[in-house]
Amino acid sequence: MAKVEQLVNLLVKVRERPPPLVLSLEGRYVAVGDLHGDMHTLEKVLEEWEPPYLFLGDYVDRGDHGLEVVEQVLQLFVEGKAVALRGNHESPIMNMDGGFLDELCEKIGRKCGAVYREFEKTFASLPLIAVVNKKIIALHGGIPLKDDMTPAALEEVEKISGDMTTPRDPLAFQILWNDPCPCEKYAPSPRGPGIWLFGYEITKAFHTRHGTRTIVRGHTYVPTGCAVHHDGGVITVFTSNAGPYKKTKPKIALVKEEVEVYDLATKNSAKCPQDVDIF
Numbered sequence: 001m002a003k004v005e006q007l008v009n010l011l012v013k014v015r016e017r018p019p020p021l022v023l024s025l026e027g028r029y030v031a032v033g034d035l036h037g038d039m040h041t042l043e044k045v046l047e048e049w050e051p052p053y054l055f056l057g058d059y060v061d062r063g064d065h066g067l068e069v070v071e072q073v074l075q076l077f078v079e080g081k082a083v084a085l086r087g088n089h090e091s092p093i094m095n096m097d098g099g100f101l102d103e104l105c106e107k108i109g110r111k112c113g114a115v116y117r118e119f120e121k122t123f124a125s126l127p128l129i130a131v132v133n134k135k136i137i138a139l140h141g142g143i144p145l146k147d148d149m150t151p152a153a154l155e156e157v158e159k160i161s162g163d164m165t166t167p168r169d170p171l172a173f174q175i176l177w178n179d180p181c182p183c184e185k186y187a188p189s190p191r192g193p194g195i196w197l198f199g200y201e202i203t204k205a206f207h208t209r210h211g212t213r214t215i216v217r218g219h220t221y222v223p224t225g226c227a228v229h230h231d232g233g234v235i236t237v238f239t240s241n242a243g244p245y246k247k248t249k250p251k252i253a254l255v256k257e258e259v260e261v262y263d264l265a266t267k268n269s270a271k272c273p274q275d276v277d278i279f
């Protein structure tokens with residue numbers, strides 16, 4: 001049981017000093033897209049790329065090693081070697097059927113319910129957005145839209161409060177769930193109610209307002225492991241090779257003043273398809 005205690009201690013430590021919802025970072029980061037329980041790929045990233053890392057969320061569900069992946073990511077986070085952003089799978093609405101809760105119960109037995117509640121609280125404390133060198137925005141899903149269907153500003157995201165377990169706030173929810181579309185403005189998302197596809201003009205307005213260049217994000221499965229949208233205003237990185245993603249060619253992104261995408265297997269600079277229609 002020492003291992004369970006260790007795990008709970010780690011979870012408590014992550015949320016002891018909760019980071020702001022919008023983190024401001026400087027320097028160079030290795031951005032890692034969805035892992036979904038792919039420990040093998042995470043190990044390869046850690047072996048071949050120097051820290052610090054910027055994890056873009058979706059550590060658990062679908063693959064078999066969600067527990068190992070999320071533990072490693074959060075360990076690096078508390079050691080200051082990584083930033084762990086929240087994904088839509090860091091949430092009870094996904095983990096009940098997505099595989100993580102079952103995995104937890106298989107691996108740690110009857111205490112899994114209590115330990116899962118610790119995960120729930122820690123997931124709720126994870127940051128939603130990182131701004132790197134004032135130029136690059138990192139988040140899991142996409143730009144959130146306000147009621148008037150204009151993009152929310154970072155200042156508005158910073159002010160989000162209330163229960164973050166699911167989360168209830170529509171802006172926070174959309175940051176975890178939205179996707180880019182090869183469209184001008186926006187469209188309802190096939191993922192479900194309250195979720196949007198955002199287009200070229202939304203991305204442009206967001207970057208103009210903040211003086212930023214690119215949004216690097218995960219969330220969308222692309223077999224090529226990366227995709228470029230909105231003239232480079234948005235870049236998708238996908239890093240899982242586990243479970244349903246066996247055919248992916250995982251990518252990572254080097255985030256500095258710009259975003260450069262690399263193939264994990266070859267370490268070569270990657271050519272990402274442009275404006276793919278992901279649904």
Ligand SMILES: [Mn+2]
Binds near residue numbers: 087219
């Ligand atoms: Mn996702």
